[in-house]
Amino acid sequence: MLQPIHQPTPHSRTRELESRMIPTEQYLVLSAALFVIGAAGVLIRRNAIFMLMSIELMLNAVNLAFVAFARNWGDLAGQAFVLFVMTVAAAEVAVGLALMVVLFRVKNTLDTDHTDLLRW
Amino acid sequence: METAAFYGLGTVSVVCALAMILSRHPVYAAIYLIGVLLSLAGLFVVLDAPLLGVFQVLVYAGAIMVLYLFVIMLLNLERESGIKLWKNWRTYVGLALTGVVGIMSLSSVEQSFRHPSAPGGLEPVKSFSTALFTDPPLLLIVELLSVLLLVAVVGAAYLGKKSGGADVAADTPANPPQQNA
Numbered sequence A: 001m002l003q004p005i006h007q008p009t010p011h012s013r014t015r016e017l018e019s020r021m022i023p024t025e026q027y028l029v030l031s032a033a034l035f036v037i038g039a040a041g042v043l044i045r046r047n048a049i050f051m052l053m054s055i056e057l058m059l060n061a062v063n064l065a066f067v068a069f070a071r072n073w074g075d076l077a078g079q080a081f082v083l084f085v086m087t088v089a090a091a092e093v094a095v096g097l098a099l100m101v102v103l104f105r106v107k108n109t110l111d112t113d114h115t116d117l118l119r120w
Numbered sequence B: 001m002e003t004a005a006f007y008g009l010g011t012v013s014v015v016c017a018l019a020m021i022l023s024r025h026p027v028y029a030a031i032y033l034i035g036v037l038l039s040l041a042g043l044f045v046v047l048d049a050p051l052l053g054v055f056q057v058l059v060y061a062g063a064i065m066v067l068y069l070f071v072i073m074l075l076n077l078e079r080e081s082g083i084k085l086w087k088n089w090r091t092y093v094g095l096a097l098t099g100v101v102g103i104m105s106l107s108s109v110e111q112s113f114r115h116p117s118a119p120g121g122l123e124p125v126k127s128f129s130t131a132l133f134t135d136p137p138l139l140l141i142v143e144l145l146s147v148l149l150l151v152a153v154v155g156a157a158y159l160g161k162k163s164g165g166a167d168v169a170a171d172t173p174a175n176p177p178q179q180n181a
Helices: A011-018 A024-044 A048-073 A077-107 B002-022 B026-046 B050-075 B089-107 B124-134 B136-160 B162-170
Strands: none
Touching (some): A024 B002, A024 B026, A024 B089, A048 A077, A048 B026, A048 B050, A077 B050, A077 B136, B002 B026, B050 B124, B124 B136
16 A cells, blocks of 8 residues: 555665564564553553543553554554554543543542542 | 664663652653653654654654643642552552453564564655655545544633533533623
8 A cells, every 4th residue: 555664675684684673572562561551550540630641651552563563564554543643642632631620620639539420 | 773772762661651650749740751752752763763753752742741731730730648559459450450451462462573674765754744645545534633633622622611611510501601801
């Protein structure tokens, strides 16, 4: 679909460069670690602003996986999707922080345990 | 070179992420998150995506985190006190669920990826921009995201309006919006 980032190079040069490159699996492990830390933050913290920041961390972990795969397959669609994720994150932060300002104005706290207007 | 950058930046990002979710003060958490974002920007540059690294610094570490800090300062959030994180059963349920997520994501990391292609050839920034604005599916997504941003701006402005907040607070049927002097 898209042009590859890199032209194929002669075999010997490729082999020589590959030996110095970090394989994609290690980037994926780092990405999974960051995603898991973000998930832990969402699950164990009760403060809405910490939860929103942990969601940002999870989005960034996914971005790292996208970029690693983009290099792995030489396809620019992965990098394009990172840009889209950043845009969605910006929109999410704008609305989420506005909601938090309203929540703080109403309840005077950001603790999600005390936010039970719509809970039964 | 890439090895040193990967391990250095990876360690910084993981340590900053752990410090972020365990810190008590929101401002410190935001600063740790900026550390994560900057080290990820470095990793993007290492991964042949310099444009995304620049965007990461400008958009994320610049604009979005400033918005976070602005709201933290505006609400005057203090250090959380009286919260015993390690005496709450929910922490342990959360950690167990996190372990499940971690096992699932790590077990899906396969060992059979093609080796990365070597650098060289096309200019990354130029071909990236060309693809973004000429490839029909990507161009459609770009246009849809512009609508999304507009909706988000309108939504945030509406939520931030004083009368909009008062409506929610009173928990009554919508009052007619009051004209602010």
